[in-house]
Amino acid sequence: MSLLSYDFMQRALLAALLTGLAAPAIGTYLVQKRLALLGDGIGHIALTGVALGLLTGQAPLVTAVVVAVVGATLIEVLRLRGRASGDVALALFFYGGIAGGVLLTGIAGGSAATLNSYLFGAITTVSDTDLVLVVALTVLVLVVSVGLAPQLFAVCQDEEHARVSGLPVAAYGVLVSVLAAVTVTVAMRTVGLLLVSALMVVPVATAQQLTRGFRVTLAFAMGLGVVASLSGVWTSFYTDTAPGPTIVLLALAGFAVASPVGAVLRRRRRVHEPFEDLAEHRHATMPDAHAVAEQHPHVHGAGCGHPAVGHGDHVDYVHDGHRHVEHDDHYDEH
């Protein structure tokens, strides 16, 4: 029996696809601002929103979006005003959110079990109404995080320079926080509140093991998020495991593979990086700069095993920590 023949699995896969795209897209900016745990904090704030929904009979998804957006905005305002550093502001709301959520759920007559489907997601029970909301919010997140990438990049990279460029820094900062809140609440139905932060951060951490640029990292993280989400849902269907944790563990497995590969790539890149072509070398103004490598029976060349690295108009061979360059019948130290 194929998993696509079930309606609920089709909806689950679509929801997973959208969450996998949106969470790393906005997560990239959070990691850039060094607020990687903001998603987790907002998740806990959203818990109060869920409880408020249960208490008042409103749809928990809607009240969660509202409360999370308000909380995320307040965190950013506290941070921008300099009243509290980003991580302290986050901690205050984090604890307030979880306490409020548990308290209100108790008053509403619910129990921990009621909250469970929000905490850990219930992707296989996603309804058509849920799906419409998820699609709409994901489109919003993607349009902003990709469309305004140059602006958001500048604001998250260097707030002061962005301000002197005339960018509305506070507005963009709040926008990133609000989109993070929206993404968290959207992901509530898929990976759940407790694990969504992982999907915002882990693909970004994995991507940046292998990338050097911002746009590449953003795109690669979104790709990894989609792969982890879809394969997580697929795996959980066949192994009968909970989808949320499966998605997160697969994302983490990706990091475990990428991290050593990235270390090797970075090392290789560093070895082959051209040496700086300083003016002293070019004009040979320093007569004592001519140092001859002693005892050199080995002939450097293509495939000799020593990395050939560009240095101005010639090539240095890196040999036991020395830089050798051919000069008449001997090798010079550069």
Next chain:
Amino acid sequence: MSLSALQIADLTVTLGGRPVVRRVDLGVRRGEFVTVLGGNGSGKSTLVRAATGLVPATSGTVELLGVPLPSFRAWERIGYVPQRSSAASGVPATVREVVAAGRLARRRPLARLGPGDHAAVDAALEAVDLTDRHRDSVAELSGGQQQRVLIARALATEPELLVLDEPTAGVDRVHQDLLTDVLAAHSSRGVAIVLVAHELGPLARLVDRAVVLRDGRVRFDGTPDEEAAAFDHDHDHHHVSAEWSAPGGAGRGVPGPSWASPRRLDEP
């Protein structure tokens, strides 16, 4: 068109209840190269941060290119190099991506980089000698190279007023000379330059006027030669270390630059 690039009048800046800049007047004409000197905590950084609107003025006025700061919108005419030790952030970014941020004041949201933007970024990278590193991650560069990335970002804006807050910290002599040539070229094209510095190094030859701050007040405003004469010290030693500036500290009795001591100054 106003001939004034920057006009600061009777400016006081209070940070956390403490007056850091006190009743400062400073005018910079177009094409003029002014350096703001002073020891740690003299208020020189706060002065240029207030001039660019990064910190609010407690009293007094600032005009950028003839327009009062509160109504100034033409940020594409201002280039700014903040005092930072690193150009890196939590996510990798290439040298080119960071420098391209210098074009944002000229771009509408959702607009792509045009040929003019690319040309300006290329020119700025060339000016700081980082063209061959443009695809590398800024985090992989040395501190001095990262500083040059931040300078290139300000140059990419193609500004009429360039404000640099200690841009040569950690930059080696070869590239300080290079930066001197770049700023000289901009200065001769009519760009006004305000340079906050600890130590001028090779930049000293470009400076039209030196302004020395001490304890938030202007203690000197004149040509570098007058400044050298007034403070009776060799011009190549424009640095004030923290020890020298701290009265009664470990450096007691050690002769330092004279603006660090009250003698010769018009104390109130």
